[in-house]
Amino acid sequence: MIDLDVIYLDNAATSHPKPVSVYQRVDTVLRNWSANPGRSGHTMAVEAARIIFQTRETIARLFNIADPDRIIFTPNATGALNLALLGTLKPGDRCVTTTMEHNSVVRPLHALAEKGVTVAKVGAARDGSIDPRAIAAALDSAHSNTRLVAVTHASNVVGTITPIAEIISLAHQRGVPVLVDAAQTAGSVPIDVGALGVDLLACPGHKGLFGPQGTGFLYIAPHMNVEPILFGGTGSRSDLESMPDFAPDRYEPGTQNTPGIAGLGAGVEFLLKRGVEQVRAHEIALVRQLMEGLAAIDGVTLHGPRDPERKSGVVLFTLDGVDPAEIGDRLDDEFGIAVRVGVHCAPQAHRTIGTFPIGGVRMSPGFFNTAEEIDRTVDAVSRIAKHPAVVDGSAVTA
Amino acid sequence: MTPNCIFVFKSTYLTFRAEREFKSAGIACSLVTKPRHISSDCGLAVRIPTDKKGDAGSVLEKQAIPCLGVW
Numbered sequence: 001m002i003d004l005d006v007i008y009l010d011n012a013a014t015s016h017p018k019p020v021s022v023y024q025r026v027d028t029v030l031r032n033w034s035a036n037p038g039r040s041g042h043t044m045a046v047e048a049a050r051i052i053f054q055t056r057e058t059i060a061r062l063f064n065i066a067d068p069d070r071i072i073f074t075p076n077a078t079g080a081l082n083l084a085l086l087g088t089l090k091p092g093d094r095c096v097t098t099t100m101e102h103n104s105v106v107r108p109l110h111a112l113a114e115k116g117v118t119v120a121k122v123g124a125a126r127d128g129s130i131d132p133r134a135i136a137a138a139l140d141s142a143h144s145n146t147r148l149v150a151v152t153h154a155s156n157v158v159g160t161i162t163p164i165a166e167i168i169s170l171a172h173q174r175g176v177p178v179l180v181d182a183a184q185t186a187g188s189v190p191i192d193v194g195a196l197g198v199d200l201l202a203c204p205g206h207k208g209l210f211g212p213q214g215t216g217f218l219y220i221a222p223h224m225n226v227e228p229i230l231f232g233g234t235g236s237r238s239d240l241e242s243m244p245d246f247a248p249d250r251y252e253p254g255t256q257n258t259p260g261i262a263g264l265g266a267g268v269e270f271l272l273k274r275g276v277e278q279v280r281a282h283e284i285a286l287v288r289q290l291m292e293g294l295a296a297i298d299g300v301t302l303h304g305p306r307d308p309e310r311k312s313g314v315v316l317f318t319l320d321g322v323d324p325a326e327i328g329d330r331l332d333d334e335f336g337i338a339v340r341v342g343v344h345c346a347p348q349a350h351r352t353i354g355t356f357p358i359g360g361v362r363m364s365p366g367f368f369n370t371a372e373e374i375d376r377t378v379d380a381v382s383r384i385a386k387h388p389a390v391v392d393g394s395a396v397t398a
Numbered sequence: 399m400t401p402n403c404i405f406v407f408k409s410t411y412l413t414f415r416a417e418r419e420f421k422s423a424g425i426a427c428s429l430v431t432k433p434r435h436i437s438s439d440c441g442l443a444v445r446i447p448t449d450k451k452g453d454a455g456s457v458l459e460k461q462a463i464p465c466l467g468v469w
Contacts, residue, residue, distance in 0.1 A: 038410040041431025053414040
Protein backbone atom coordinates (compact mmCIF):
# COMPACT_ATOMS: atom_id res chain seq x y z
CA MET A 1 0.00 0.00 0.00
CA ILE A 2 1.23 3.49 -0.84
CA ASP A 3 1.47 5.71 2.25
CA LEU A 4 0.80 9.23 0.98
CA ASP A 5 0.64 10.75 4.49
CA VAL A 6 -2.27 12.90 3.40
CA ILE A 7 -4.63 14.70 5.69
CA TYR A 8 -7.77 13.95 3.76
CA LEU A 9 -10.48 16.58 4.30
CA ASP A 10 -12.58 15.95 1.19
CA ASN A 11 -15.03 13.44 2.62
CA ALA A 12 -18.00 15.45 1.33
CA ALA A 13 -16.89 14.44 -2.17
CA THR A 14 -15.77 10.87 -1.48
CA SER A 15 -14.91 9.37 1.89
CA HIS A 16 -11.36 8.17 2.50
CA PRO A 17 -10.09 5.91 3.89
CA LYS A 18 -12.69 3.15 4.06
CA PRO A 19 -13.07 0.60 6.83
CA VAL A 20 -10.62 -2.25 6.17
CA SER A 21 -13.57 -4.63 5.77
CA VAL A 22 -14.63 -2.69 2.65
CA TYR A 23 -11.33 -3.29 0.88
CA GLN A 24 -11.39 -6.95 1.92
CA ARG A 25 -14.98 -7.49 0.77
CA VAL A 26 -14.38 -5.92 -2.65
CA ASP A 27 -11.24 -8.01 -3.10
CA THR A 28 -12.94 -11.24 -2.06
CA VAL A 29 -15.97 -10.71 -4.27
CA LEU A 30 -13.98 -9.54 -7.27
CA ARG A 31 -11.71 -12.57 -7.02
CA ASN A 32 -14.30 -15.22 -6.23
CA TRP A 33 -17.90 -14.23 -6.87
CA SER A 34 -17.78 -11.72 -9.70
CA ALA A 35 -20.17 -13.60 -11.97
CA ASN A 36 -23.38 -12.14 -13.36
CA PRO A 37 -25.93 -11.76 -10.53
CA GLY A 38 -29.49 -12.92 -11.09
CA ARG A 39 -28.84 -14.38 -14.51
CA SER A 40 -27.67 -17.95 -13.97
CA GLY A 41 -28.01 -20.85 -11.57
CA HIS A 42 -24.36 -21.71 -11.16
CA THR A 43 -22.80 -21.19 -7.77
CA MET A 44 -20.80 -18.08 -8.61
CA ALA A 45 -23.82 -16.31 -10.08
CA VAL A 46 -26.02 -17.33 -7.16
CA GLU A 47 -23.50 -16.00 -4.65
CA ALA A 48 -23.18 -12.76 -6.62
CA ALA A 49 -26.95 -12.33 -6.48
CA ARG A 50 -26.93 -13.18 -2.77
CA ILE A 51 -24.39 -10.42 -2.10
CA ILE A 52 -26.68 -7.88 -3.74
CA PHE A 53 -29.69 -9.22 -1.83
CA GLN A 54 -27.80 -9.01 1.47
CA THR A 55 -26.61 -5.46 0.77
CA ARG A 56 -30.19 -4.37 0.11
CA GLU A 57 -31.24 -5.86 3.44
CA THR A 58 -28.30 -4.25 5.27
CA ILE A 59 -29.10 -0.81 3.86
CA ALA A 60 -32.74 -1.28 4.83
CA ARG A 61 -31.71 -1.89 8.46
CA LEU A 62 -29.59 1.27 8.60
CA PHE A 63 -32.38 3.48 7.24
CA ASN A 64 -35.35 1.63 8.75
CA ILE A 65 -36.77 0.80 5.34
CA ALA A 66 -39.60 -1.74 5.53
CA ASP A 67 -39.34 -2.92 1.94
CA PRO A 68 -35.73 -3.55 0.85
CA ASP A 69 -36.78 -4.48 -2.68
CA ARG A 70 -37.63 -0.80 -3.16
CA ILE A 71 -33.92 0.06 -2.80
CA ILE A 72 -32.64 0.59 -6.34
CA PHE A 73 -28.90 0.45 -6.91
CA THR A 74 -27.47 3.27 -9.00
CA PRO A 75 -23.91 4.37 -9.88
CA ASN A 76 -24.04 7.30 -7.44
CA ALA A 77 -26.45 9.84 -5.91
CA THR A 78 -26.63 11.64 -9.25
CA GLY A 79 -27.99 8.48 -10.87
CA ALA A 80 -30.51 8.13 -8.06
CA LEU A 81 -31.64 11.75 -8.35
CA ASN A 82 -31.98 11.47 -12.14
CA LEU A 83 -34.15 8.39 -11.75
CA ALA A 84 -36.31 10.11 -9.13
CA LEU A 85 -36.76 13.34 -11.08
CA LEU A 86 -36.92 12.09 -14.68
CA GLY A 87 -39.03 9.11 -13.63
CA THR A 88 -41.58 11.19 -11.74
CA LEU A 89 -42.01 14.54 -13.46
CA LYS A 90 -43.85 14.96 -16.77
CA PRO A 91 -44.52 18.01 -18.96
CA GLY A 92 -47.14 20.13 -17.22
CA ASP A 93 -46.01 19.05 -13.74
CA ARG A 94 -44.51 21.43 -11.20
CA CYS A 95 -41.61 20.74 -8.83
CA VAL A 96 -40.78 22.80 -5.76
CA THR A 97 -37.10 22.88 -4.89
CA THR A 98 -34.58 25.24 -3.26
CA THR A 99 -31.63 27.43 -4.15
CA MET A 100 -29.28 25.21 -2.11
CA GLU A 101 -29.37 22.24 -4.44
CA HIS A 102 -26.40 20.55 -6.06
CA ASN A 103 -26.20 20.43 -9.86
CA SER A 104 -27.25 16.78 -9.61
CA VAL A 105 -30.72 18.19 -8.90
CA VAL A 106 -30.41 21.52 -10.72
CA ARG A 107 -29.42 20.04 -14.07
CA PRO A 108 -32.06 17.29 -14.35
CA LEU A 109 -34.67 19.86 -13.36
CA HIS A 110 -33.32 22.28 -15.97
CA ALA A 111 -33.58 19.56 -18.61
CA LEU A 112 -37.13 18.84 -17.47
CA ALA A 113 -38.01 22.56 -17.54
CA GLU A 114 -37.04 22.62 -21.21
CA LYS A 115 -39.64 19.89 -21.74
CA GLY A 116 -42.44 21.71 -19.97
CA VAL A 117 -41.96 21.04 -16.27
CA THR A 118 -42.31 24.11 -14.05
CA VAL A 119 -39.54 24.45 -11.46
CA ALA A 120 -40.18 26.71 -8.46
CA LYS A 121 -37.07 27.50 -6.42
CA VAL A 122 -37.52 28.51 -2.80
CA GLY A 123 -34.80 30.84 -1.57
CA ALA A 124 -32.58 30.06 1.41
CA ALA A 125 -31.02 32.35 3.99
CA ARG A 126 -27.37 33.49 3.75
CA ASP A 127 -26.34 30.66 6.05
CA GLY A 128 -27.98 28.16 3.72
CA SER A 129 -30.95 27.43 5.96
CA ILE A 130 -34.28 26.60 4.36
CA ASP A 131 -37.52 27.65 6.01
CA PRO A 132 -40.15 24.87 5.80
CA ARG A 133 -42.84 27.57 5.82
CA ALA A 134 -41.42 28.90 2.55
CA ILE A 135 -41.78 25.42 1.05
CA ALA A 136 -45.36 25.27 2.31
CA ALA A 137 -46.07 28.72 0.86
CA ALA A 138 -44.76 27.59 -2.53
CA LEU A 139 -47.06 24.59 -2.32
CA ASP A 140 -50.00 26.78 -1.34
CA SER A 141 -49.66 29.16 -4.26
CA ALA A 142 -52.60 27.70 -6.17
CA HIS A 143 -50.65 25.16 -8.20
CA SER A 144 -52.58 21.94 -8.13
CA ASN A 145 -50.11 20.41 -10.55
CA THR A 146 -47.22 20.29 -8.05
CA ARG A 147 -45.98 16.73 -8.30
CA LEU A 148 -42.88 16.75 -6.11
CA VAL A 149 -40.75 18.60 -3.57
CA ALA A 150 -37.02 18.04 -4.12
CA VAL A 151 -34.78 19.14 -1.29
CA THR A 152 -31.27 18.51 -0.07
CA HIS A 153 -30.86 17.10 3.45
CA ALA A 154 -27.70 19.14 3.91
CA SER A 155 -25.90 21.63 1.72
CA ASN A 156 -22.74 20.30 0.12
CA VAL A 157 -21.38 23.86 0.24
CA VAL A 158 -21.90 24.94 3.85
CA GLY A 159 -23.36 21.82 5.46
CA THR A 160 -26.56 23.47 6.65
CA ILE A 161 -28.98 20.71 7.64
CA THR A 162 -32.49 21.01 6.25
CA PRO A 163 -35.42 20.30 8.60
CA ILE A 164 -36.76 17.50 6.42
CA ALA A 165 -39.17 16.14 9.02
CA GLU A 166 -41.08 19.40 9.04
CA ILE A 167 -40.90 19.78 5.26
CA ILE A 168 -42.17 16.24 4.68
CA SER A 169 -45.00 16.79 7.14
CA LEU A 170 -46.06 20.06 5.50
CA ALA A 171 -45.78 18.61 1.99
CA HIS A 172 -47.75 15.49 2.89
CA GLN A 173 -50.49 17.63 4.42
CA ARG A 174 -50.78 19.11 0.94
CA GLY A 175 -50.63 15.74 -0.80
CA VAL A 176 -47.19 16.25 -2.33
CA PRO A 177 -44.38 13.65 -1.98
CA VAL A 178 -40.81 14.61 -1.12
CA LEU A 179 -37.50 13.61 -2.67
CA VAL A 180 -34.65 13.90 -0.16
CA ASP A 181 -31.10 14.26 -1.48
CA ALA A 182 -29.06 12.65 1.29
CA ALA A 183 -25.71 12.93 -0.49
CA GLN A 184 -24.15 14.75 2.45
CA THR A 185 -25.92 12.98 5.30
CA ALA A 186 -26.37 9.28 4.51
CA GLY A 187 -24.23 7.46 7.07
CA SER A 188 -23.27 10.52 9.08
CA VAL A 189 -26.66 11.91 10.15
CA PRO A 190 -29.38 9.49 11.31
CA ILE A 191 -32.18 9.06 8.75
CA ASP A 192 -35.24 7.03 9.71
CA VAL A 193 -37.16 6.55 6.47
CA GLY A 194 -40.06 4.80 8.18
CA ALA A 195 -40.55 7.44 10.85
CA LEU A 196 -40.05 10.39 8.51
CA GLY A 197 -42.23 8.99 5.74
CA VAL A 198 -39.64 9.74 3.07
CA ASP A 199 -41.10 9.14 -0.40
CA LEU A 200 -37.84 9.12 -2.34
CA LEU A 201 -34.36 8.97 -0.79
CA ALA A 202 -31.26 9.41 -2.94
CA CYS A 203 -27.92 8.32 -1.45
CA PRO A 204 -24.37 7.95 -2.69
CA GLY A 205 -22.53 4.81 -1.64
CA HIS A 206 -19.06 6.33 -1.73
CA LYS A 207 -19.42 9.09 0.85
CA GLY A 208 -20.77 8.55 4.36
CA LEU A 209 -21.72 4.93 3.70
CA PHE A 210 -18.04 4.05 3.07
CA GLY A 211 -18.67 2.14 -0.15
CA PRO A 212 -16.49 2.29 -3.27
CA GLN A 213 -17.08 4.85 -5.99
CA GLY A 214 -19.64 3.70 -8.52
CA THR A 215 -22.25 2.87 -5.91
CA GLY A 216 -25.42 4.56 -4.71
CA PHE A 217 -29.13 3.93 -4.43
CA LEU A 218 -32.60 5.38 -4.63
CA TYR A 219 -35.29 4.27 -2.21
CA ILE A 220 -38.74 4.47 -3.80
CA ALA A 221 -41.67 4.22 -1.40
CA PRO A 222 -44.30 1.68 -2.55
CA HIS A 223 -46.91 4.35 -3.29
CA MET A 224 -44.60 6.25 -5.66
CA ASN A 225 -45.16 5.74 -9.37
CA VAL A 226 -41.70 6.20 -10.87
CA GLU A 227 -41.09 5.34 -14.50
CA PRO A 228 -37.79 3.66 -15.40
CA ILE A 229 -35.23 5.75 -17.26
CA LEU A 230 -32.97 2.87 -18.31
CA PHE A 231 -34.10 -0.18 -20.24
CA GLY A 232 -32.56 -3.59 -20.84
CA GLY A 233 -32.13 -7.10 -19.55
CA THR A 234 -32.99 -7.90 -15.95
CA GLY A 235 -33.03 -11.70 -15.93
CA SER A 236 -36.76 -11.56 -15.17
CA ARG A 237 -39.83 -11.51 -17.43
CA SER A 238 -37.47 -12.00 -20.34
CA ASP A 239 -40.45 -12.81 -22.55
CA LEU A 240 -41.54 -9.15 -22.43
CA GLU A 241 -40.15 -6.27 -24.48
CA SER A 242 -41.23 -3.88 -21.73
CA MET A 243 -39.51 -3.60 -18.37
CA PRO A 244 -40.88 -5.76 -15.52
CA ASP A 245 -43.53 -4.02 -13.45
CA PHE A 246 -41.94 -4.83 -10.09
CA ALA A 247 -39.02 -3.41 -8.10
CA PRO A 248 -36.11 -3.61 -8.05
CA ASP A 249 -35.94 -5.21 -11.50
CA ARG A 250 -37.99 -2.43 -13.10
CA TYR A 251 -35.17 0.02 -12.50
CA GLU A 252 -32.02 -2.12 -12.61
CA PRO A 253 -31.31 -3.26 -16.18
CA GLY A 254 -27.87 -4.50 -17.07
CA THR A 255 -25.16 -6.15 -15.03
CA GLN A 256 -24.85 -4.81 -11.51
CA ASN A 257 -21.65 -3.49 -9.93
CA THR A 258 -21.36 -6.57 -7.74
CA PRO A 259 -17.91 -5.87 -6.21
CA GLY A 260 -18.87 -2.27 -5.52
CA ILE A 261 -22.22 -3.19 -3.99
CA ALA A 262 -20.44 -5.81 -1.86
CA GLY A 263 -18.07 -3.11 -0.60
CA LEU A 264 -21.01 -0.84 0.07
CA GLY A 265 -22.57 -3.62 2.13
CA ALA A 266 -19.40 -3.88 4.21
CA GLY A 267 -19.40 -0.11 4.73
CA VAL A 268 -22.99 -0.13 5.93
CA GLU A 269 -22.28 -3.08 8.23
CA PHE A 270 -19.46 -1.02 9.74
CA LEU A 271 -21.92 1.81 10.39
CA LEU A 272 -24.45 -0.55 11.95
CA LYS A 273 -21.78 -1.78 14.37
CA ARG A 274 -20.39 1.64 15.25
CA GLY A 275 -23.65 3.53 15.09
CA VAL A 276 -24.36 6.59 12.96
CA GLU A 277 -24.72 8.61 16.19
CA GLN A 278 -21.07 7.90 17.02
CA VAL A 279 -19.97 8.99 13.55
CA ARG A 280 -22.07 12.13 13.92
CA ALA A 281 -20.63 12.99 17.34
CA HIS A 282 -17.06 12.59 16.09
CA GLU A 283 -17.66 14.74 13.02
CA ILE A 284 -19.34 17.46 15.08
CA ALA A 285 -16.34 17.55 17.42
CA LEU A 286 -13.91 17.87 14.49
CA VAL A 287 -16.04 20.52 12.77
CA ARG A 288 -16.24 22.53 16.00
CA GLN A 289 -12.48 22.32 16.49
CA LEU A 290 -11.85 23.30 12.86
CA MET A 291 -14.27 26.24 12.92
CA GLU A 292 -12.85 27.59 16.17
CA GLY A 293 -9.31 27.31 14.84
CA LEU A 294 -10.08 28.95 11.51
CA ALA A 295 -12.14 31.74 13.09
CA ALA A 296 -9.11 32.82 15.08
CA ILE A 297 -7.03 33.44 11.93
CA ASP A 298 -6.94 37.04 10.68
CA GLY A 299 -8.70 37.42 7.35
CA VAL A 300 -10.68 34.19 7.52
CA THR A 301 -14.44 34.34 6.99
CA LEU A 302 -16.50 31.26 7.84
CA HIS A 303 -19.68 30.69 5.85
CA GLY A 304 -22.80 28.84 6.94
CA PRO A 305 -24.15 28.21 10.43
CA ARG A 306 -21.72 28.76 13.31
CA ASP A 307 -23.29 25.96 15.34
CA PRO A 308 -21.78 22.59 14.30
CA GLU A 309 -24.94 20.84 15.49
CA ARG A 310 -26.76 22.51 12.59
CA LYS A 311 -24.26 21.30 10.02
CA SER A 312 -23.09 18.16 8.30
CA GLY A 313 -19.32 17.62 8.31
CA VAL A 314 -18.58 20.57 6.04
CA VAL A 315 -16.71 23.82 6.76
CA LEU A 316 -16.49 26.54 4.10
CA PHE A 317 -14.20 29.53 4.45
CA THR A 318 -12.64 32.32 2.45
CA LEU A 319 -9.44 34.21 3.17
CA ASP A 320 -9.32 37.93 2.40
CA GLY A 321 -7.36 38.67 -0.74
CA VAL A 322 -6.42 35.08 -1.50
CA ASP A 323 -7.90 32.97 -4.28
CA PRO A 324 -9.41 29.73 -2.90
CA ALA A 325 -7.63 27.82 -5.66
CA GLU A 326 -4.31 29.16 -4.40
CA ILE A 327 -5.15 28.00 -0.88
CA GLY A 328 -6.14 24.55 -2.09
CA ASP A 329 -2.98 24.12 -4.13
CA ARG A 330 -0.74 25.28 -1.28
CA LEU A 331 -2.47 23.07 1.26
CA ASP A 332 -1.84 20.14 -1.05
CA ASP A 333 1.69 20.98 -2.19
CA GLU A 334 3.18 22.32 1.04
CA PHE A 335 1.20 20.54 3.74
CA GLY A 336 -0.28 17.40 2.19
CA ILE A 337 -3.83 18.44 3.00
CA ALA A 338 -6.61 17.52 0.54
CA VAL A 339 -9.54 19.94 0.33
CA ARG A 340 -12.03 21.04 -2.32
CA VAL A 341 -12.15 24.60 -3.65
CA GLY A 342 -14.38 26.44 -6.11
CA VAL A 343 -18.16 26.34 -6.30
CA HIS A 344 -18.55 22.63 -5.57
CA CYS A 345 -20.98 21.92 -8.45
CA ALA A 346 -23.48 24.16 -6.65
CA PRO A 347 -23.27 27.66 -8.16
CA GLN A 348 -26.73 28.72 -7.05
CA ALA A 349 -25.93 27.71 -3.47
CA HIS A 350 -22.82 29.90 -3.63
CA ARG A 351 -24.96 32.72 -5.01
CA THR A 352 -27.30 32.27 -2.05
CA ILE A 353 -24.52 32.54 0.53
CA GLY A 354 -22.73 35.32 -1.36
CA THR A 355 -19.56 33.55 -2.49
CA PHE A 356 -20.23 33.23 -6.22
CA PRO A 357 -18.23 33.19 -8.50
CA ILE A 358 -15.03 32.91 -6.44
CA GLY A 359 -16.39 30.14 -4.26
CA GLY A 360 -14.48 29.08 -1.19
CA VAL A 361 -12.34 26.45 0.47
CA ARG A 362 -14.35 23.46 1.69
CA MET A 363 -12.94 21.21 4.37
CA SER A 364 -14.96 18.10 5.17
CA PRO A 365 -13.60 15.92 7.99
CA GLY A 366 -14.72 12.33 8.23
CA PHE A 367 -14.91 9.55 10.77
CA PHE A 368 -11.25 8.60 10.35
CA ASN A 369 -9.83 12.10 10.81
CA THR A 370 -8.25 13.03 14.14
CA ALA A 371 -8.05 16.11 16.32
CA GLU A 372 -4.30 16.21 15.69
CA GLU A 373 -4.95 16.43 11.94
CA ILE A 374 -7.32 19.33 12.49
CA ASP A 375 -4.66 21.14 14.55
CA ARG A 376 -2.17 20.68 11.73
CA THR A 377 -4.71 21.94 9.22
CA VAL A 378 -5.48 25.09 11.18
CA ASP A 379 -1.75 25.72 11.54
CA ALA A 380 -1.31 25.33 7.77
CA VAL A 381 -4.08 27.83 6.97
CA SER A 382 -2.58 30.21 9.51
CA ARG A 383 0.80 30.01 7.77
CA ILE A 384 -0.79 30.63 4.37
CA ALA A 385 -2.69 33.61 5.76
CA LYS A 386 0.54 35.12 7.11
CA HIS A 387 2.50 34.43 3.96
CA PRO A 388 0.23 34.59 0.92
CA ALA A 389 1.88 33.70 -2.37
CA VAL A 390 3.73 36.49 -4.08
CA VAL A 391 3.51 37.13 -7.81
CA ASP A 392 5.41 40.02 -9.43
CA GLY A 393 6.21 41.48 -6.05
CA SER A 394 2.62 41.85 -4.84
CA ALA A 395 0.27 39.61 -2.92
CA VAL A 396 -2.17 37.68 -5.08
CA THR A 397 -5.65 39.11 -4.83
CA ALA A 398 -8.93 37.41 -5.55
CA MET B 399 -34.57 -40.23 -3.99
CA THR B 400 -36.85 -37.67 -2.32
CA PRO B 401 -39.22 -36.02 -4.80
CA ASN B 402 -38.81 -32.26 -5.02
CA CYS B 403 -40.94 -29.33 -6.01
CA ILE B 404 -40.00 -25.90 -7.31
CA PHE B 405 -41.25 -22.58 -5.88
CA VAL B 406 -41.05 -19.73 -8.39
CA PHE B 407 -41.05 -16.02 -7.54
CA LYS B 408 -41.18 -13.01 -9.77
CA SER B 409 -37.86 -11.48 -8.68
CA THR B 410 -34.44 -12.58 -7.52
CA TYR B 411 -34.98 -10.51 -4.39
CA LEU B 412 -38.11 -12.46 -3.44
CA THR B 413 -36.38 -15.74 -4.26
CA PHE B 414 -33.61 -15.02 -1.77
CA ARG B 415 -36.10 -13.87 0.83
CA ALA B 416 -38.03 -17.12 0.46
CA GLU B 417 -34.82 -19.15 0.72
CA ARG B 418 -33.88 -17.36 3.92
CA GLU B 419 -37.31 -17.83 5.48
CA PHE B 420 -37.47 -21.50 4.50
CA LYS B 421 -34.10 -22.12 6.13
CA SER B 422 -35.15 -20.20 9.23
CA ALA B 423 -38.17 -22.49 9.45
CA GLY B 424 -35.95 -25.58 9.18
CA ILE B 425 -37.01 -26.45 5.63
CA ALA B 426 -34.12 -27.81 3.60
CA CYS B 427 -33.93 -25.99 0.29
CA SER B 428 -31.60 -25.00 -2.52
CA LEU B 429 -31.53 -22.43 -5.29
CA VAL B 430 -31.78 -23.73 -8.83
CA THR B 431 -32.17 -22.24 -12.28
CA LYS B 432 -35.80 -21.68 -13.18
CA PRO B 433 -36.79 -24.69 -15.31
CA ARG B 434 -37.35 -23.67 -18.95
CA HIS B 435 -40.78 -25.26 -19.08
CA ILE B 436 -41.89 -22.99 -16.24
CA SER B 437 -40.35 -19.69 -17.16
CA SER B 438 -38.35 -17.93 -19.86
CA ASP B 439 -36.47 -16.02 -17.15
CA CYS B 440 -32.75 -16.40 -16.61
CA GLY B 441 -33.30 -16.28 -12.85
CA LEU B 442 -33.53 -18.61 -9.90
CA ALA B 443 -36.14 -20.69 -8.13
CA VAL B 444 -36.23 -22.51 -4.78
CA ARG B 445 -36.26 -26.31 -4.69
CA ILE B 446 -37.62 -28.10 -1.60
CA PRO B 447 -38.70 -31.66 -0.80
CA THR B 448 -42.27 -32.16 -1.93
CA ASP B 449 -43.32 -33.35 1.53
CA LYS B 450 -42.44 -29.86 2.84
CA LYS B 451 -44.61 -28.08 0.29
CA GLY B 452 -47.36 -27.33 2.78
CA ASP B 453 -44.96 -26.04 5.41
CA ALA B 454 -43.26 -23.86 2.82
CA GLY B 455 -46.60 -22.42 1.72
CA SER B 456 -47.38 -21.53 5.32
CA VAL B 457 -44.03 -19.76 5.68
CA LEU B 458 -44.67 -17.69 2.57
CA GLU B 459 -48.12 -16.75 3.74
CA LYS B 460 -46.83 -15.76 7.19
CA GLN B 461 -44.02 -13.66 5.70
CA ALA B 462 -46.25 -12.16 3.00
CA ILE B 463 -43.95 -13.33 0.21
CA PRO B 464 -45.92 -13.66 -3.05
CA CYS B 465 -45.24 -16.81 -5.04
CA LEU B 466 -45.88 -17.18 -8.78
CA GLY B 467 -46.45 -20.89 -8.51
CA VAL B 468 -45.23 -24.32 -7.43
CA TRP B 469 -44.20 -27.08 -9.83
